[in-house]
Amino acid sequence: MFSILRVNQYISKAAARINWIASAAIFLMMLVTTGDVLLRFFRVSIPGAYETIGFLSALAIAFALPYTAVEKGHIAVDFLVQRLPRLARIVINIINSILAIFLFSIIAWKSLQYGSTLRVTGSVSSTLEMPIYPFVYGVAAGCILLCPVLLMELLLQFKGVESE
Numbered sequence: 001m002f003s004i005l006r007v008n009q010y011i012s013k014a015a016a017r018i019n020w021i022a023s024a025a026i027f028l029m030m031l032v033t034t035g036d037v038l039l040r041f042f043r044v045s046i047p048g049a050y051e052t053i054g055f056l057s058a059l060a061i062a063f064a065l066p067y068t069a070v071e072k073g074h075i076a077v078d079f080l081v082q083r084l085p086r087l088a089r090i091v092i093n094i095i096n097s098i099l100a101i102f103l104f105s106i107i108a109w110k111s112l113q114y115g116s117t118l119r120v121t122g123s124v125s126s127t128l129e130m131p132i133y134p135f136v137y138g139v140a141a142g143c144i145l146l147c148p149v150l151l152m153e154l155l156l157q158f159k160g161v162e163s164e
Helices: 004-040 049-070 086-121 133-158
Strands: none
Touching: 004 049, 004 133, 049 133, 086 133
């Protein structure tokens, strides 16, 4: 039998697993930054460190989005909304979820298009001459993976379950 809460549990577990990619990207950013700083004592630097950190930060943000949404870790200014009646809060949350699904679907779609353009044209980074498109595809993947989380939030709102 179909259970929204069971599906929501699966999506939440998947988001937690995907968050490990974001964690790995942050760890690699830390290693590159630390290595670059330490090597500067010897008047040497890691070529493309700035580029690498930029690419890794894009992946860190994109793959942290689903888990952050599951954990309600995003910034919300809700001091006014909390004073509204329960039904009004649910309606606002439904509208917010619909707009977020729409926004992140467009970001994913446009990122896929942009990544394809970069792949076809053979665009590479300036210092390392590394292909850029895998990182753009990573941003698209993070946004695509966020959409089921937002959809579950929307379905729970329709059932009358309020966000925390």
